[in-house]
Amino acid sequence: MIVLADVLSAEDLERLRGGLAKAPFRDGKATAGSAARKVKDNLQARGDDATVQALARFIRDALERHPVFHPLVRPARWSNLIFSRYSSGQQYGLHTDDAAMRGEDGERLRTDLSFTLFLTDPETYEGGALLLDDLDGEREFRPAAGSAVIYQTGRLHRVTPVTAGERLACVGWIQSLVRRQDQREILFDLERVRRATPEGEPRLLADKTIGNLLRMWAET
Ligand SMILES: O=C(O)CCC(=O)C(=O)O
Numbered sequence: 001m002i003v004l005a006d007v008l009s010a011e012d013l014e015r016l017r018g019g020l021a022k023a024p025f026r027d028g029k030a031t032a033g034s035a036a037r038k039v040k041d042n043l044q045a046r047g048d049d050a051t052v053q054a055l056a057r058f059i060r061d062a063l064e065r066h067p068v069f070h071p072l073v074r075p076a077r078w079s080n081l082i083f084s085r086y087s088s089g090q091q092y093g094l095h096t097d098d099a100a101m102r103g104e105d106g107e108r109l110r111t112d113l114s115f116t117l118f119l120t121d122p123e124t125y126e127g128g129a130l131l132l133d134d135l136d137g138e139r140e141f142r143p144a145a146g147s148a149v150i151y152q153t154g155r156l157h158r159v160t161p162v163t164a165g166e167r168l169a170c171v172g173w174i175q176s177l178v179r180r181q182d183q184r185e186i187l188f189d190l191e192r193v194r195r196a197t198p199e200g201e202p203r204l205l206a207d208k209t210i211g212n213l214l215r216m217w218a219e220t
């Protein structure tokens, strides 16, 4: 799990929040699996509305442009993105997300990675932390607006009750070109080495090795 800062600028956030103020939000239980439905209490806006679809596309483009997102995630397929709103008293209890979902094209994708992109400043609401289960306990995320938390979809997680204000976020799921987390990590580390290497033969060797590992590990 990792936090990517500044995926969206203050201007982007204003624009998104303005657009979402007019978007149709419905009960989030509609998109939850049968177990998650019991613990899910929020409102959601999805891409069946044209305005929401445009906002989702804007977020996807912003993530794709982020310099760390691509080497970290290596996206192959995207789910429909969902905007969620939690008002005071709302929460999403401990759950795990579905292993397979439908993408924008209606085709199925395997969910390797999940993200939450925070759209409201943590000073404007209370509670509403994203808690991710790890081997040594839960880790809590409540980052600045415009930041994204990216984590392996298989982990148990929850959103703690919002006790004041309103928490607005965009959530989505991605099938990676590289299925295994350990292999994605090797590729990500190598990319960091590549970026820190001045132009010349050593950098070309890093390029070559990343390419060769991708040929071994990438699914097509
Ligand atoms: O809003 C979040 O931070 C996570 C939401 C979530 O777990 C979900 O929609 O499945």
Ligand SMILES: [Fe+2]
Pocket: 095, 096, 097, 157
């Ligand atoms: Fe979830």
